[in-house]
Amino acid sequence: MTAPIEKPTRENVVEVRGLLSQFGDRVIHQDLDLDVQRGEVVGVVGGSGTGKTVLLNSIIGLKQPEGGSVKLFGMERETMTKAEAAEVERRTGVLFQQGALFSSLTVLDNVASPLVEHTDLPAKTIRELAEMKIAMVGLKPESHYLKPAELSGGMRKRVGLARAMALDPELIFLDEPTAGLDPIGAAAFDQLIRDLSDDLDLTVFMITHDLDSLYAICDKVAVLADKHVVAKATVQELERSDHPWIKEYFLGPRGRAAHKAA
Numbered sequence: 001m002t003a004p005i006e007k008p009t010r011e012n013v014v015e016v017r018g019l020l021s022q023f024g025d026r027v028i029h030q031d032l033d034l035d036v037q038r039g040e041v042v043g044v045v046g047g048s049g050t051g052k053t054v055l056l057n058s059i060i061g062l063k064q065p066e067g068g069s070v071k072l073f074g075m076e077r078e079t080m081t082k083a084e085a086a087e088v089e090r091r092t093g094v095l096f097q098q099g100a101l102f103s104s105l106t107v108l109d110n111v112a113s114p115l116v117e118h119t120d121l122p123a124k125t126i127r128e129l130a131e132m133k134i135a136m137v138g139l140k141p142e143s144h145y146l147k148p149a150e151l152s153g154g155m156r157k158r159v160g161l162a163r164a165m166a167l168d169p170e171l172i173f174l175d176e177p178t179a180g181l182d183p184i185g186a187a188a189f190d191q192l193i194r195d196l197s198d199d200l201d202l203t204v205f206m207i208t209h210d211l212d213s214l215y216a217i218c219d220k221v222a223v224l225a226d227k228h229v230v231a232k233a234t235v236q237e238l239e240r241s242d243h244p245w246i247k248e249y250f251l252g253p254r255g256r257a258a259h260k261a262a
């Protein structure tokens with residue numbers, strides 16, 4: 001008898017090749033390549049306006065690329081059937097930069113909304129699953145019937161994360177999850193993301209400006225500059241990079257402080 005073959009776990013769940021993104025004549029991405037492997041927490045950094053959110057939107061299908069290819073779970077986005085696109089949506093969670101909670105819905109209904117949309121589960125089960133996700137992100141049951149306007153910024157981020165996790169995704173996209181949080185709240189949020197990744201083998205694509213997050217929880221950091229990904233490496237490797245933007249970012253005063261803190 002041969003030993004059972006272990007399921008390969010290091011496949012690319014995201015594979016971007018030669019991406020071209022434009023708005024009219026304005027080129028945002030050109031020849032952009034990026035791989036994200038299963039179980040990795042990848043930080044995505046780059047100056048404001050370099051196209052981090054546009055990259056996220058291109059990967060999740062909210063923006064049609066002008067060229068190149070985007071594969072998710074081995075499926076080519078451009079040639080995906082409707083059923084495959086729905087499957088990808090089910091296996092993927094997104095926390096948008098602006099939060100994008102439904103302002104008229106309670107916390108519970110916000111978190112339940114993907115379950116209502118994508119499953120035929122009975123209402124009671126949906127409610128229990130939503131309650132579980134709310135607890136998982138560290139919110140108390142007292143929050144269930146609050147509306148987004150009644151929450152603090154940090155609580156809103158947690159609700160957004162609970163909603164992104166509602167369908168037990170394998171891959172999650174986070175756009176500036178810790179922006180606007182105080183340092184303690186941000187560190188707790190970082191740890192939550194790291195724990196989710198470790199415990200659930202969740203793959204994380206996280207856009208961030210937060211150097212502390214990069215040092216604390218990211219396996220790799222992808223740097224967006226000059227319209228493409230100029231490096232994807234560990235922070236330690238990036239600290240030795242010769243690229244001018246990377247140098248300034250990691251070896252500037254804030255980078256040095258984050259390095260020290262880590």
Ligand SMILES: Nc1ncnc2c1ncn2[C@@H]1O[C@H](COP(=O)(O)OP(=O)(O)OP(=O)(O)O)[C@@H](O)[C@H]1O
Pocket residue numbers: 023028046047048049050051052053054055
């Ligand atoms: N719908 C759109 N129409 C036209 N231009 C757009 C559109 N969306 C984004 N852009 C442009 O694309 C560029 C990249 O925007 P993007 O939002 O991806 O930046 P970003 O890297 O996420 O910045 P930030 O760190 O400030 O969030 C910007 O110059 C922006 O003006």
Ligand SMILES: [Mg+2]
Pocket residue numbers: 052053054097175
């Ligand atoms: Mg952005």
